[in-house]
Amino acid sequence: MIKYFERQLKELDDSLHSLDSAEFERLVSEAVNTLNNGCKVVVSGLGKNVPICEKFVGSMVSMGLDAYFLHTNSAVHGDMGLVHDGDLVIILTKSGETSESVYLARLLKKRNVNLWLLTFERESTLTREIPNRIILELKHEGDLWNIMPNNSTTMNLILLQGLAMMIAREMKLELDQFKRNHPGGHIGEVLENV
Amino acid sequence: MFKEMLHILRGSILWAALKARLQLNHRKVVIVLVDENKTLDYYAMVHLSNFMDRKFADEAIILFDNKATGEMAGSVRAAANKKLYYLPEKLVELLYDYYSFYKFSDKVVFTYTERPRDNLLGRALKETGVNEEDAVCLGLYHLRRVPETGDR
Numbered sequence: 001m002i003k004y005f006e007r008q009l010k011e012l013d014d015s016l017h018s019l020d021s022a023e024f025e026r027l028v029s030e031a032v033n034t035l036n037n038g039c040k041v042v043v044s045g046l047g048k049n050v051p052i053c054e055k056f057v058g059s060m061v062s063m064g065l066d067a068y069f070l071h072t073n074s075a076v077h078g079d080m081g082l083v084h085d086g087d088l089v090i091i092l093t094k095s096g097e098t099s100e101s102v103y104l105a106r107l108l109k110k111r112n113v114n115l116w117l118l119t120f121e122r123e124s125t126l127t128r129e130i131p132n133r134i135i136l137e138l139k140h141e142g143d144l145w146n147i148m149p150n151n152s153t154t155m156n157l158i159l160l161q162g163l164a165m166m167i168a169r170e171m172k173l174e175l176d177q178f179k180r181n182h183p184g185g186h187i188g189e190v191l192e193n194v
Numbered sequence: 195m196f197k198e199m200l201h202i203l204r205g206s207i208l209w210a211a212l213k214a215r216l217q218l219n220h221r222k223v224v225i226v227l228v229d230e231n232k233t234l235d236y237y238a239m240v241h242l243s244n245f246m247d248r249k250f251a252d253e254a255i256i257l258f259d260n261k262a263t264g265e266m267a268g269s270v271r272a273a274a275n276k277k278l279y280y281l282p283e284k285l286v287e288l289l290y291d292y293y294s295f296y297k298f299s300d301k302v303v304f305t306y307t308e309r310p311r312d313n314l315l316g317r318a319l320k321e322t323g324v325n326e327e328d329a330v331c332l333g334l335y336h337l338r339r340v341p342e343t344g345d346r
Contacts (some may be wrong), residue, residue: 017336018221018250021300120219135220137250 008142008151015155018165024093025160027090027134028166030114034088035088035171040066041084045092045149046073048149049156056160063168064177072100076107080190085112093117096124105130118159120152134159205255205292216279217256224302226257226286227267229261231319233326234305235263238334239270242328245335246274249301259283303334 022105031041042058043053044136053069068082072091083089089108093101105126108115117126119189127133136159141150179191218224223246227235242254254276258264259319260312266279293302294310306332307329318324324333331340 014248017248019299019300022296022298040308 004142009153011138011140011142011151012154013159015136015138016158017176018160020194021136022085023134024163027132028117028163028170031088031163031167032130032170034062034086034114035065035167037086037088039084039088039143040068040071041167042068042087042089043092043160044070044072044075044089044101044104045156046071046098048153049092052153052157052160055157056164059139059161060167062178062181063164063173065173066165066183072098075104076100080104080107083108083111083113088114088116088117090116091126091130092119093126094120094149094157096121096126101128102129120155155177171178198320201288202292202295205288205295206298208289209292209298210287216277218255220301221251222255222301224255224257224299225247225254226281226289226302226304227257227263228286228290228305229260229263230305230307230316231326232263232266234307234319234329236266236270237327238305238328239267241331241335241341242270242271242276243272243274244302244331244337244341248335248337251301253277257281257286258312259286279284304321305334 034041043056047055050069050071057067057069068080068113070089088160091101091105096117102125105115105117106129109129115132117131119127119133120136120138121127122135127135136155138152138155140146141148141152143150175191175194178192182188182191202207204286211233216222216224225236225238229235239256244251246254248252252275254274256267256278258278260280260283263279267278268275281338290304290306291308292298293304304312307319315329318333319329328340331337
């Protein structure tokens with residue numbers, strides 16, 4: 001059984017080493033600039049990427065950083081209203097071909113936002129249309145048929161959590177900013193006397 | 195300060211020129227053999243295919259600054275699809291200074307052991323049990339292990 005997990009860890013490790021870290025650093029830098037300008041970071045996904053986006057937003061807001069989740073489907077039914085000029089929007093799509101994601105991207109391109117793509121395909125409609133992109137390689141999803149969103153969503157989580165942590169580091173956040181937003185639970189108790 | 199900035203700017207122009215001339219893209223890795231440690235350069239060629247797999251690349255560009263290193267690189271059979279180019283030592287140094295200032299690609303590896311000043315690879319090779327093969331696989335190529343020769 002442990003071999004399965006070891007194989008998946010290797011998949012994730014291999015995928016991580018396909019990351020263009022210069023591009024990732026640029027994303028971090030532009031996200032920091034966005035927040036410093038009083039704008040926000042928006043992440044948009046659908047399907048299994050929804051809880052991944054929500055986790056990223058949860059991490060960001062717990063540090064007092066402005067971030068929102070925009071469901072790719074609901075976006076065109078009014079939710080796009082949360083996207084304002086100057087925001088940085090990251091669209092998650094494994095294939096870069098999902099029709100809802102393509103539709104949303106084309107609508108967002110008409111706005112004054114900094115659009116980024118997080119994907120696993122180098123050649124796709126969205127990689128052609130969005131110049132700012134983080135592209136990862138993935139050999140196998142780790143399911144029986146190499147079709148389920150499994151390792152790809154884990155990679156998205158790792159990347160977005162890394163983004164949140166790098167933003168916090170670049171912005172030199174103090175523990176107080178986290179403490180203020182997290183009085184509850186064991187963490188709240190631990191931080192009470194800090 | 196101005197002189198240093200100009201130097202870095204020259205490095206960035208050199209990198210842009212190399213990218214265009216060698217048609218570098220995400221499917222290519224670049225290994226710069228600097229001839230500081232011949233054994234290290236040799237193992238960089240022996241495990242080149244492993245590094246290419248690691249970086250999802252199907253071609254390697256090898257830059258070298260002297261004839262003997264170029265001949266060695268060409269003679270290592272384990273190194274699969276590769277193209278060799280001569281780059282004068284001064285330009286190799288310029289490129290590395292720029293790389294030390296700004297790591298412009300994850301697919302470029304230099305075999306320097308003593309530069310820049312905080313590079314501990316040379317000391318690790320001299321003062322610890324780390325040998326050149328370990329240094330290449332674990333330090334330069336980040337393979338997480340030292341593969342058997344020819345093990346891909």
